Amino acid sequence: AQSVTQLGSHVSVSEGALVLLRCNYSSSVPPYLFWYVQYPNQGLQLLLKYTTGATLVKGINGFEAEFKKSETSFHLTKPSAHMSDAAEYFCAVSDGRDNQFYFGTGTSLTVIP
Amino acid sequence: KAGVTQTPRYLIKTRGQQVTLSCSPISGHRSVSWYQQTPGQGLQFLFEYFSETQRNKGNFPGRFSGRQFSNSRSEMNVSTLELGDSALYLCASSSTGMGRHEQYFGPGTRLTVT
Numbered sequence: 001a002q003s004v005t006q007l008g009s010h011v012s013v014s015e016g017a018l019v020l021l022r023c024n025y026s027s028s029v030p031p032y033l034f035w036y037v038q039y040p041n042q043g044l045q046l047l048l049k050y051t052t053g054a055t056l057v058k059g060i061n062g063f064e065a066e067f068k069k070s071e072t073s074f075h076l077t078k079p080s081a082h083m084s085d086a087a088e089y090f091c092a093v094s095d096g097r098d099n100q101f102y103f104g105t106g107t108s109l110t111v112i113p
Numbered sequence: 114k115a116g117v118t119q120t121p122r123y124l125i126k127t128r129g130q131q132v133t134l135s136c137s138p139i140s141g142h143r144s145v146s147w148y149q150q151t152p153g154q155g156l157q158f159l160f161e162y163f164s165e166t167q168r169n170k171g172n173f174p175g176r177f178s179g180r181q182f183s184n185s186r187s188e189m190n191v192s193t194l195e196l197g198d199s200a201l202y203l204c205a206s207s208s209t210g211m212g213r214h215e216q217y218f219g220p221g222t223r224l225t226v227t
Contacts (some may be wrong), residue, residue, distance in 0.1 A: 034215060043117070043203055043218035090156065100169045101146070101216060103156040 002027045002093045006104035014112045019063075019078040021107045023091035026072065033074040034092040034101070035065055044090060050074065051096075061085070086111045115140065117206050117219035125225045131192040134222045138185050138206030145187040146216060147179060150201040159202075162187055191224075199226045 007022040025031055032051050036044040048059025055067040061084075065076045074091060091104040118137045126132050138145050146169075147159040158171040162181035179189040185206075191198055201223050205216035 036218075041220075041223075043220045044205075045218070046215045049215055100158060100161065102158075103148075105155040 002031065002095055002102045004091050004093050004102055004104035006089075006091050006107050008107055009105065010108045010110070012110040012112055013081045015083060016080050019076070019081045019085065019109065021076040021089050021091075021109065023065075023074045023076065023104060024072055025074060025091070025093045027093055027095060029095045029097070032094045032096045033065075033067060034094070035059065035063070035074075035076050036090045036092060036103075038088040038090065038106075040087075047076070047089075081109075081111045083111050083113060085109060117204060117217050119202075119204050119219040119222050121222060122220065123223045123225075125227060126194050127227055128194055128196060130194050131190060132194060132224060133188055133190045134202055134204075134224070136187045136189075136204030136206075136219060138187070138204075139208075139217055142206035142208050142217070143185055144207040144209070145181055145185065146205045146207070147187070147189050148203045148205065149173075150203055150221070151199075156203070159189065194226045196226050198224065200224060 003026045005024045034049045035047040037047050038044045047063050048057045050057045050067045058064045063078045065074050067074050089107045092101045094101045120135045144163045146161040149157045160179050161169040165181045176192045181187045201221045203221045204219045207216045
């Protein structure tokens with residue numbers, strides 16, 4: 001079975017500061033990992049994904065995440081926060097054998113000007 | 114390509130009524146999944162359809178049902194609505210129906226039950 005834990009339901013950063021959103025997963029098989037972003041009153045948009053290969057994954061809007069198997073983590077980072085990054089972020093895991101995704105509870109990111 | 118579309122975007126219903134929500138996936142996508150999103154419970158998986166067959170089902174009561182048509186469009190139905198069914202219902206489509214490929218989400222249907 002798979003599960004995802006997102007540490008910190010609310011994260012605040014200053015504009016220009018590093019963004020770090022934490023995600024730990026549990027999976028009995030090699031996982032497929034995803035980060036999604038949700039802006040108010042909208043659906044989820046894929047930021048990046050890890051399937052196989054390079055463990056450092058680059059996504060849209062300057063975000064990246066690193067798959068660390070030993071730590072069962074897939075933390076999302078961005079070197080410099082913009083006001084437009086304020087949104088809800090969701091980490092998700094899948095085992096790749098079916099289409100059931102397991103989402104974390106989400107982290108709300110606030111960017112302070 | 115057009116994205117995932119959901120209709121209607123907003124809906125207000127009364128307790129005890131039933132409701133049908135519609136989802137049109139991205140052209141060529143055969144898998145459609147439904148999720149319920151609420152502030153308290155987050156994103157919860159309802160069910161997934163692939164080529165007109167329900168493949169996975171989450172832990173929701175039988176009042177929640179769905180179906181998929183031959184053109185991959187999907188509908189979900191909620192009967193005997195309860196106040197707790199008020200939520201954002203999200204539909205997502207995927208090309209292969211395998212979890213190694215991302216899901217593309219629609220904008221959602223906001224259901225309010227009064």
